[in-house]
Amino acid sequence: MSFYRGMVCENVTIKGDKGTPITAYTATPSGAGPFPGVVLIHHLPGWDDYYMEMTRRFAHAGYIAISHNLYERSGPGTPDDVAAKVRAEGGVPDSQMVGDTEGAVQWVRARAGHNGKVGVIGTCSGGRHAYIYACQRKDVDACADLWGGRVVMGKEELNAKTPVAPIDMTKDLSCPLIGIFGNEDRAPSPEQVNQHEAELKKLGKNYEFHRYDGAGHGFFYWHRPAYRVDQCMDAWGKLFAFYGKHLAK
Amino acid sequence: MCTSIIEIVGAEGMAKREDNWFPLSHAVVAYDHARHALLDDVITLDFINTTLDSGARAGVELTLDTAKELRAALDRAIAAAEFEEAEVRGKGAVPTIVRAA
Numbered sequence: 001m002s003f004y005r006g007m008v009c010e011n012v013t014i015k016g017d018k019g020t021p022i023t024a025y026t027a028t029p030s031g032a033g034p035f036p037g038v039v040l041i042h043h044l045p046g047w048d049d050y051y052m053e054m055t056r057r058f059a060h061a062g063y064i065a066i067s068h069n070l071y072e073r074s075g076p077g078t079p080d081d082v083a084a085k086v087r088a089e090g091g092v093p094d095s096q097m098v099g100d101t102e103g104a105v106q107w108v109r110a111r112a113g114h115n116g117k118v119g120v121i122g123t124c125s126g127g128r129h130a131y132i133y134a135c136q137r138k139d140v141d142a143c144a145d146l147w148g149g150r151v152v153m154g155k156e157e158l159n160a161k162t163p164v165a166p167i168d169m170t171k172d173l174s175c176p177l178i179g180i181f182g183n184e185d186r187a188p189s190p191e192q193v194n195q196h197e198a199e200l201k202k203l204g205k206n207y208e209f210h211r212y213d214g215a216g217h218g219f220f221y222w223h224r225p226a227y228r229v230d231q232c233m234d235a236w237g238k239l240f241a242f243y244g245k246h247l248a249k
Numbered sequence: 250m251c252t253s254i255i256e257i258v259g260a261e262g263m264a265k266r267e268d269n270w271f272p273l274s275h276a277v278v279a280y281d282h283a284r285h286a287l288l289d290d291v292i293t294l295d296f297i298n299t300t301l302d303s304g305a306r307a308g309v310e311l312t313l314d315t316a317k318e319l320r321a322a323l324d325r326a327i328a329a330a331e332f333e334e335a336e337v338r339g340k341g342a343v344p345t346i347v348r349a350a
Binding site for chain 1: 251252257284287295297302304306308
């Protein structure tokens with residue numbers, strides 16, 4: 001794999017859901033390309049430093065990377081304060097997330113030096129969102145769901161903002177999927193991951209799931225006690241191999 | 250975890266941020282992975298005003314045991330407060346009865 005220590009990082013304004021302008025952080029490798037693209041959907045703690053780092057990590061590995069702010073409409077502030085406000089407001093609607101993410105995908109596709117392929121990735125709620133996007137749109141070529149909770153949802157969990165359980169969208173999954181999970185996680189639990197896999201298998205979808213013992217939720221987060229270096233590094237390898245396979249041209 | 254364990258209630262009162270106090274609109278209780286405490290899963294309490302800027306928030310992350318102790322303390326304080334309200338200032342209360350700490 002080639003590495004690109006030189007990159008251009010900047011905030012851009014993209015068209016979000018219903019044309020609403022939202023901010024996105026982008027990292028573009030220096031060089032002629034062509035480069036594949038990755039859209040990173042941030043997690044429940046918000047559009048935070050971890051996602052900025054992850055965006056740069058993809059650029060370092062030769063991807064045009066963008067992470068858009070799903071919480072823009074709740075105003076400026078520190079990521080965790082904004083995330084708390086969003087939580088008090090009952091979260092963001094899945095449909096709005098899809099519209100916002102579509103704007104990020106379009107931004108990547110409009111870049112000079114793009115190779116025509118786009119992956120979508122998210123951790124935690126972002127993993128769930130990435131899966132929903134890959135089921136509701138047909139403009140991404142590979143999807144990565146990292147420990148996305150609430151893919152399997154009970155009827156009592158459905159509401160106006162999250163009207164359909166992602167697992168029930170599986171028939172519409174439009175691209176290959178990689179799933180990365182910790183066996184000590186409880187949301188999603190290993191049983192829910194099995195349930196999701198059974199649905200993918202039943203519908204003949206192209207997927208690979210990787211489950212890690214000794215790891216729970218968020219085991220990539222180097223700044224949290226949940227970090228598990230062995231499992232994390234192995235999973236990064238699998239992730240880049242998956243994207244290398246499906247996003248090369 | 251990435252849970253849907255969340256309770257949102259309307260709140261009347263004030264909370265402090267830095268040197269200023271702000272009026273509350275909501276209190277939010279959640280159980281999910283910690284953002285700041287070096288713990289896995291925590292009870293998060295946010296006292297917040299959703300009509301103000303996002304910094305209008307007093308938040309804490311507590312272990313489950315601490316949250317239980319806090320709940321018990323709240324229960325005790327509320328019971329004592331209700332007794333106080335009923336016995337001292339409540340309608341029909343006898344003014345000579347006073348509870349001392």
